[in-house]
Amino acid sequence: MSDGLTDIEKAAVLLISLGESDAAEILKHLGPKEVQRIGEAMSRLDNVPQSRVESVVSDFLDVVGDQTGIGINNDRYIRAMLNQALGEDKAKTLIDRILFSTNTSGxxxxxxxxxxxxxxxxxxxxxxxxxxxxxxLEPDQAANVLSFFDDKVRLDIVMRVAALDQIQPQALQELNDMLESQFSGPRSTQLTRLGGVKSAANIMNFIDTQIEAELMDAIKESDEGLANQISDLMFVFDNLLDVEDRGIQVILREIQTDQLVVALKGADSQLQEKIFKNMSKRAAELLRDDLEAKGPVRISEVESAQKEILNVARRLADEGEITLGGGDDMI
Known part of the structure; x- marks a missing residue:
């Protein structure tokens, strides 16, 4: 039986059992985020019994037996994951096939x-x-890219992102042509919606806290109205107060207690109480004790822990597990 394995772990077992060629055919339809998560699961597998492999394959066949295809969303990261999971030599074949496929645009x-x-x-x-x-780019990757530019360039890019709305197909093709020596992609004839204030806010959510504060101040100095719009759309740690109780419970299952203790050192009492009430009585008591026993923590450590928890919350929201910022309950 494959009971006891998560869906990601089942996918990892399935791909390892298929071999490089077949695994590559599947992986090239996945996005970087999915491949990264599966690869991390692959690296953790150890001495999987043959009976469990057979059970995973059987479960997979049961699920897709009446389907004509598998639809998978596109997204993020592969290199380090495959190198870690399979070794550099074996991973190279997969990387080449996936990253440099003729079906991938620049x-x-x-x-x-x-x-x-x-x-x-x-x-x-x-x-x-x-x-x-x-x-x-995905907001977290975009934020990392911006970290390699100086303050002035970073401000200019974020301001332009916020001002974007639609882009002509010729402009997108120009970007693909810029990379044509390595990549190619199909032409599009439809306007593509890119950027906007929400996109800028999403990127700001992932930027390092100190850089984020400096950048927001610069945006405010240049355009106070735009800064307020971006700020209103950003999801920060205090906004967890607006997440439904069920969503908080889902988040808590995904994070480590030590991480939560550090993050809550910088949270107000109202948010702390919301966390406590969504835990078992015993777990809440232990968390209170840990918070009281925890000595002084650097602000940078608190902010880092809060960012990590927010990253988990955003991932769960992307996967449809929770809703952020209030709204209707999930059914």
């Missing part, structure tokens, strides 16, 4: 790259091209 391939690589690729491009590319 812009899509940027999503798989290290943030420093992307920053170097766009460093000397026109600021508007930089903004379009940053808008196209």
């Amino acid at each position: 812009l899509d391939t940027l999503r798989w790259m290290d943030a420093r690589q992307v920053a170097e690729i766009i460093r000397f491009e026109h600021p508007q091209i930089q903004a379009v590319i940053v808008s196209y």
